[in-house]
Amino acid sequence: MRARKLGGLKSSKRKRLIFYICLLAYPLAHYAVFYIGVNINSVLLAFKKFDGGEFSFLEASNFFANFSNFSGDLFKTSLLKYAAKNSLLMYGVSLLIVLPLNLMFSFFLYKKIPLKGFYRIVLFLPQIVSSIVMAMMFKYFVERGLPGLFSKFNIELPTLLTDVKTAFSTIIAYNIWAGFGTQIIIYSGAMSRISEELVESGKLDGMNMFQEFIRITLPLIYPTVSLFLVAGVAGIFTSQAALYNFFGDEAQANVSTLGYFLFVRVIGKSSTFNDYPYAAAAGLLFTAAALPITLGAKYLLDRFDPMRDAI
Amino acid sequence: MKRKKNGSVNIYKSPFLITGFWLLALYALILLAPMLWAFITSFKDRLDFLDNPFGFPDKWHFSNYATAFRNIYVPVSGQPVHMPILLLNSILYAVGCTLMHTLVPLVTAYAAEKYRYRFSNFVYALVIVALIIPIVGSLPSEIQIMRALGFYDNIIGIWILKGTFLGTNFLILYAAFRSVPWEFAEAAQVDRASQFRIMTQIMFPMVSKAVFAVALLSFIAYWNEYTTAMIYLPSMPTVSYGLYRFQFANTQEINYVPIQVAGCMLMTIPLFVLFMAFHNRLMGNIAIGGLKG
Amino acid sequence: MRKKVNLILTAVLLVTFILSSCNGSSSKKNDPNTLYVGNYFGALGDGWLKEAAKGWEALHDNEYKIEIINEKDLYSSSTLATTMPTNREDMYLLTGLTYETFIDKGYLHDITDIVTTELSEYGETRTIEEKIFPQVRDYYNQEDKYYALPFHMAFTTIVYDIDLFDEYNFYFNYSGAGFITQASQKKSVGPDGVEGTDDDGLPATLSQFKQLLAEMRKKGVKPFTWTGQYPHYRKRWLASAWVDYEGAYGYNLNNNFSGAYNFGDGSVTINNSNAYLLQKQPGKLYALELAASIMDDPDYYSSFGFTTSQSHLSAQDEFLMSRQRNQPIGMIIENTWWESEATGTFNDMSVKYGDKWSKANRRFGMLPIPKPDDGSGAEEMTLMCTGGDSVVCIYSGSPKTALAEDFVRYLHSDEILRLFHRYTGVARAFDYDLTASDLAQMTEYTKIMYNYTNNLNLPIVFYNMFESELRRNNYSYFLEWSWNTTVNSVPYDDPFIAFRNMASMTPQKYFDGLSAPYSDWGNRFL
Structure with a gap:
């Protein structure tokens, strides 16, 4: 190890250690409070109720009331069924449409196609423009601009964002539309680190661009991609898919997602401290459901790492 | 080619x-x-x-x-807070959070990458675990803890809240440090430079491009985000939150689409200018490691 | 690069410094000779109040002044609950207030004395109390004391464009079987059954209502528009249909949870333990049938009516502009004050397209709720006031309560009650008569509304006026209670959206699903 190579005086080793501890003291304290503390508190909260101005633990006979309330809602109404279905659909779209597009667009930028400077700005725009502005522009364009355009040809458009037949597809379209930005930068950054020799040798083997993309580029940036993929699984349970931007806390059941459901439960106009334990319990159940999926995804991604055998 | x-x-x-x-x-x-x-x-x-x-x-x-x-305004304890103050709040919020959310990952990534104690691997693992284990619904708990610490409705508290090393900023900076060889530091160590000087004067400048890119990305994200201000800073609303409320305003003077989109443009133009000035610094300056560190 | 960063940082610091330095002392002075009047600055504006203030100042030889403070969001109950003690305002005119809570907090000044003393200084022989509508008196009178007076009285109704109805002859002929073909023909007697009244020719029954919608569609007129951003407009109108069916007594059971009611299978005494039964008052089923008839055909309503970008103001604009744009819309669901709210649009239109589009020159009317074909439900018409919790009140901690009391009395003299009505077109829940010269200054629509709300002595029910403590204390539970249903395990709280989203939805299915709270009522409240 490099540290050992330096070796030498004991005091310098100790100084090094002390300095190291100083560097990490704040980050770890923060971690203890805002990660471990928050999550433990969240678990406790799931077994509490809000009564007479403060939170207290539920009685033993009723200890799982928050969980049973939530599971009651889960089975009694289809609100949560819709939400679960929509959340999965949204994840599927991000996996099968947004991610491939992100990768391809990054590749095109990396390959310096014409107008790349312009495209680079365009692809990063959804990141610069605030999500609330994106949502407002999209909403007004879809609800006012497009109908105005189509009415010139005497075509009456359905109200895309609120018609039950089109609402969720429109939300999906929005999420694709506004779904580019940071990932492009990170992927194309990773691509630019691929060694030129490797690319050139591929060329000599007669690879075309598409083959280069599939056989060289993707395998080499695979670690970055799989990291985002694994981290993205949680999105099934946390993403509110911009619904709050569009509808405040009044989105209809048919467009709801799990993330939105929980967010509104805590932040909504009519929500009170009474809703905190419920949301915490629901979150705990979601986490329990998400954990095996995430670990499974990680396992699969590791298994299929194209570089696994190469190294 | x-x-x-x-x-x-x-x-x-x-x-x-x-x-x-x-x-x-x-x-x-x-x-x-x-x-x-x-x-x-x-x-x-x-x-x-x-x-x-x-x-x-x-x-x-x-x-x-x-x-x-x-x-565009937000009522705060009975008084409207207008654009100039909203802008000021946005600057305080975004700059402070950006500093914290860049410096803390920077220091942590430096420690974890350059000091090869066994604990460093553990720190890296913490980041990866936090990234892939989906903790859902901890918002109420976070609000409670923030209130308990006196950080609720307190800008410094919010800066502290955002000063975490978890997340992609750490991974980007970690990857950046990885590509900087330790030999530079060795030379300095022979000159008896302190650990602190090596870090600040030798190593940090080597990754300044990545730091800048990370900071710019964070700044854009914080400038645009409205939910933190909505949830945690009732007395210090930001421009984004002002705009969020603006779309639900119901006086005839402003409740129509052209005025609404004019508000959108107002919000976007400063960031667009900022981005155009620096966008070349973003590209090619960041990369990210994988799950295994 | 570094230069750029430095430059930006310096600029940021500079801006921060400048902005923070101009955010200095904001405490406003409080003048002992000025009465600060907080005015909820919504549709009613402040024109009438300025006028009233001028009159009052003159009466006091300009010794005292009135400063009007116009606010909107800052005057919600939840905000005022914390800000009233620190605000400068001595008194308020508010569109809604959780009256009891503010009494409990001790924020409201006891005005019993001035309310129960004759208004002799204005040459009147009655007290303010004697003028208050009897339906609302009990609500404002808490244990023999008054802490506030009702402010305005507004109704959510169907508003129709008379000019357009005239142009297309959308009136039933005298026999009621079809439509008139010429303006000179005699119209049907309308819902009130009396010839020569405002509602002549308008649909009297549900089937006539359906006929009208079909006729409008046939002639290329879209029957309805409304706001999509605020679904409660539609729901309030629906509630007023329910009220019209049940009559005042039956509906008020929902506000007081006490009294006998017959659901068709014998009389039940409603109390806290069984108030959930009210979920299935037959008036609701009828209201649902009305909603279903409107939602029957997508051509019956503007598609913007279900978009969140359609605020009540853009709905008014769409309605007002529709005839000018040759895409006519016949009716809008709106509140009494809508004309006042849309003043800007009327003005813009008359500037741009000519004086015939001005507020004074356009005629609108109110379309009453049609009655069921089978004659069920209450026979007479019952109105539902939607702003049942509006108040005029004085802050108890004000150093100028005596001055404020004097102004409150002035505001409730006949002259100023009339002034308010004349200016805003909106009624106050007091007994007063507009003069011919008042009426001459009002629009057709506000005259018609005045007729319904003040002249005809119709029973009026006040929404939001909850006498039941159980209902008051569980405000958010009951907020969307009335229309909460579950059909095929999908929850709905808006009948219009339910009919739109679910092809197989029927009024009966929606109604059956209203019984969802039956099972958890006991857990929750008993």
Whole structure:
């Protein structure tokens, strides 16, 4: 190890250690409070109720009331069924449409196609423009601009964002539309680190661009991609898919997602401290459901790492 | 590789790149059309917009911008807080959070990458675990803890909240440090430079490009985000939150689309300028490691 | 690069410094000779109040002044609950207030004395109390004391464009079987059954209502528009249909949870333990049938009516502009004050397209709720006031309560009650008569509304006026209670959206699903 190579005086080793501890003291304290503390508190909260101005633990006979309330809602109404279905659909779209597009667009930028400077700005725009502005522009364009355009040809458009037949597809379209930005930068950054020799040798083997993309580029940036993929699984349970931007806390059941459901439960106009334990319990159940999926995804991604055998 | 004069590749040899070019062109059109529409609409008056929602204004009403500027506000304990203060709050919020959310990951990544104690691997693992284990619904708990610490409605508390090393900023900076060889430091160590000096004067400058990129990305994200201010800073609302509320405003003077989109433009223009000034610094300066560290 | 960063940082610091320095002392002075009047600055504006203030100042030889403070969001109950003690305002005119809570907090000044003393200084022989509508008196009178007076009285109704109805002859002929073909023909007697009144020719029954919608569609007129951003407009109108069916007594059971009611299978005494039964008052089923008839055909309503970008103001704009744009819309669901709210649009239109589009020159009317074909439900018409919790009140901690009391009395003299009505077109829940010269200054629509709300002595029910403590204390539970249903395990709280989203939805299915709270009522409240 490099540290050992330096070796030498004991005091310098100790100084090094002390300095190291100083560097990490704040980050770890923060971690203890805002990660471990928050999550433990969240678990406790799931077994509490809000009564007479403060939170207290539920009685033993009723200890799982928050969980049973939530599971009651889960089975009694289809609100949560819709939400679960929509959340999965949204994840599927991000996996099968947004991610491939992100990768391809990054590749095109990396390959310096014409107008790349312009495209680079365009692809990063959804990141610069605030999500609330994106949502407002999209909403007004879809609800006012497009109908105005189509009415010139005497075509009456359905109200895309609120018609039950089109609402969720429109939300999906929005999420694709506004779904580019940071990932492009990170992927194309990773691509630019691929060694030129490797690319050139591929060329000599007669690879075309598409083959280069599939056989060289993707395998080499695979670690970055799989990291985002694994981290993205949680999105099934946390993403509110911009619904709050569009509808405040009044989105209809048919467009709801799990993330939105929980967010509104805590932040909504009519929500009170009474809703905190419920949301915490629901979150705990979601986490329990998400954990095996995430670990499974990680396992699969590791298994299929194209570089696994190469190294 | 065959390049044209301006440095771009000749795409005509590759069907894949031609497809890519047109795909990007299509996306650019789909992205920019609503924005352009919004921009044009922002100059119309109410009747003009009703008459002709898709087309050029019959008269250009630049005053819409002044109207929007005057009317974006957030009530704070009974008093309206207007744009100048909202801007100030946004600056305090975004700059502070950016500093914290860059410095803390920077220091942590430095420690974890350059000090090869066994604990360093553990720190890296913490980041990865936090990234992949989905903790859902901890918002109520976080609100409670923030209140308990006296950080609720307290800008310094919010800066502290955002000063975490968890997340992609750490991974980007970690990867950046990895590409800087330790030999520079060794030379300095022979000169008896302190650990602190090595870190601040030798190692940090080596990753300044990545730091800048990370900071810029964070700044953009914090500037645009409104939920933190909405949830945690009732007395210090930001421009984003002001705009979020603006769309639900219901006085006749501002409750129509042209004024609303003028508000959108107001919010976007400063960031767009900032981005145009620095966008070259973003590209190629960040990369990220994988799950295994 | 570094230069750029430095430059930006310096600029940021500079801006921060400048902005923070101009955010200095904001405490406003409080003048002992000025009465600060907080005015909820919504549709009613402040024109009438300025006028009233001028009159009052003159009466006091300009010794005292009135400063009007116009606010909107800052005057919600939840905000005022914390800000009233620190605000400068001595008194308020508010569109809604959780009256009891503010009494409990001790924020409201006891005004019993001035309310129960004759208004002799204005040459009147009655007290303010004697003028208050009897339906609302009990609500404001808490244990023999008054802490506030009702402010305005507004109704959510169907508003129709008389000019357009005239142009297309959308009136039933005298026999009621079809429509008139010429303006000179005799119209049907309308819902009130009396010839020569405002509602002549308008649909009297549900089937006539359906006929009208079909006729409008046939002639290329879209029957309805409304706001999509605020679904409660539609729901309030629906509630007023329910009220009209049940009559005042039956509906008020929902506000007081006490009294006998017959659901068709014998009389039940409603109390806290069984108030959930009210979920299935037959009036609701009828209201649902009305909603279903409107939602029957997508051509019956503007598609913007279900978009969140359609605020009540853009709905008014769409309605007002529709005839000018040759895409006519016949009716809008709106509140009494809508004309006042849309003043800007009327003005813009008359400037741009000519004086015939001005507020004074356009005629609108109120379309009463049609009655069921089978004659079920209450026979007479019952109105539902939607702003039942509006108040005029004085802050108890004000150093100028005596001055404020004097102004409150002035505001409730006949002259100023009339002034308010004349200016805003909106009624106050007091007994007063507009003069011919008042009426001459009002629009057709506000005159018609005045007729319904003040002249005809119709029973009026006040929404939001909850006498039941159980209902008051569980405000958010009951907020969307009335229309909460579950059909095929999908929850709905908006009948219009339910009919739109679910092709197989029927009024009966929606109604059956209203019984969802039956099972958890006991857990929750008993």
